Amino acid sequence: FSKRYLDCNPGSFKSQDAVHTLTCAIMLLNTDLHAQVIGRKMTCTEFIENLADLNDGENFPREILKQLYHAIKSNPLEWAVDDEEPVLQGKGGLELSNFPMGGKVEPSQTAVEYKKGYMKRKCCVDPNGKRTPLGKRSWKMYYCTLLDLVLYLHKDEADCRASPNNPDVSPPHTIRIHHSLVTKATEYRKKQHVFKLETSDRAEYLFQTSDSKELQSWIDTLNFVAALLSAQPLPGGIGSQKKFQRPLLPSSHTRLNPREQMKSHEDMVQHLEQDLDQHKLHPPDKHAKGLVVQNYKEKNSYLQSEVSCLGFNE
Structure with a gap:
């Protein structure tokens, strides 16, 4: 498809890889905007940010991405589906839902809670591999809940239990754990019982637990859920690319x-x-x-x- 598109539209994009990447992003956007099980939809700004530096190392034209976003939002793509589509089941027979690619995430009513508890978090590397500014690296305490492929960081347990419609409750921070890796932070010696979470967008966080038992429990649970539920990566570009581009990693659940x-x-x-x-x-x-x-x-x-x-x- 990418080669044929460039043959018919010479000069529209830099390479087959750029066309392939944008096509995959459009398919993910279509699922995000129109899947009924998704709570909060991806915004136009988030769609543009997700594609930063993926046009052979440069950005796609912002106006084109805006036009594509609003076109998909107004006219959803129709998918060819089997007569009987299998449904992935979670604990207790709960259907697992898809989540959007960026921004705040509202938990689905069918999301499975795998673990919860208080932890301290420290931001080390922001998305896309950029070091977190010094003023934003301090440790902060949160009440954390792992629901499917999203780790929610609440101010405290009371906020977690409160209604999301309560104006006095601050919305939780969220970290998506699809295609993530969690390991003991052996190189960090300032605190005990610390693990490192590396996410698919190359962000890195440190979390401190209450003891060694909780440390291992969080590591095992996060890695288990990420391995169990993460969908397969989308195929990489097929053309000869001048700059290496990481494949797109869907935040949706696997169908396997x-x-x-x-x-x-x-x-x-x-x-x-x-x-x-x-x-x-x-x-x-x-x-x-x-x-x-x-x-x-x-x-x-x-x-x-x-x-x-x-x-x-x-």
């Missing part, structure tokens, strides 16, 4: 059952390990330009991160 999900993880780890081995066989020339070296390092970092994440969650 647990056995199929495990097999998918095993196959993906094997594929990623092969890609990583091939990548290491072809390092950039000693006299290569800075961009070539940067792309090599970024792809190497991505492959190693994905192998670690999927291998850890197997």
Whole structure:
């Protein structure tokens, strides 16, 4: 599709990869705006921010993205579906819902609560890998609840139990855990019982629990839910790209059952390990330009991160 589109519309976008990325983003936007089970819909600004730097390292034209957003919002794409579409079930037979890609997330009435409790959080790296400003890295206490693929951070337990329509209750912060990895923060020595949460958008957080038992429980639960419910990554670009682009990672739930999900993880780890081995066989020339070296390092970092994440969650 990407190649054919560029053949018919020469000069419209920089590469097949850019067209492929934008097409996948449009499909995710369509699901987000028109799926009945989703509470809060993605805004136009969030749609634009999700595509930052994905046009071969540059931004897509803002006006084009605005037009696409409003076109999809007004005229949803129709999907071809099977006569009997399987439904993924959670604990107690509850149907698992999809969540939008960015912003605040309202919990679905059918969301499964996997864990809750007080923890302290510290922001270290913002989305897209940018270091959190010094003034925003302080530790803060929250009452945390893990509902499906979203970790909600409430001011306290009372706010968590209060009605969301109560004007005196502050809306909770949210962290999406699809395709995330949680590990003990062994390199952080200032506090005890701390784990590190790395999200799919390359943000990093530290969380401090009350004791070693809670530490391991949160690590196991977060990794289990992320591995169980995260949907498969969308296929990467097919053209020859000048800049490495990470694949889009849907925030929706997988349609696979647990056995199929495990097999998918095993196959993906094997594929990623092969890609990583091939990548290491072809390092950039000693006299290569800075961009070539940067792309090599970024792809190497991505492959190693994905192998670690999927291998850890197997």
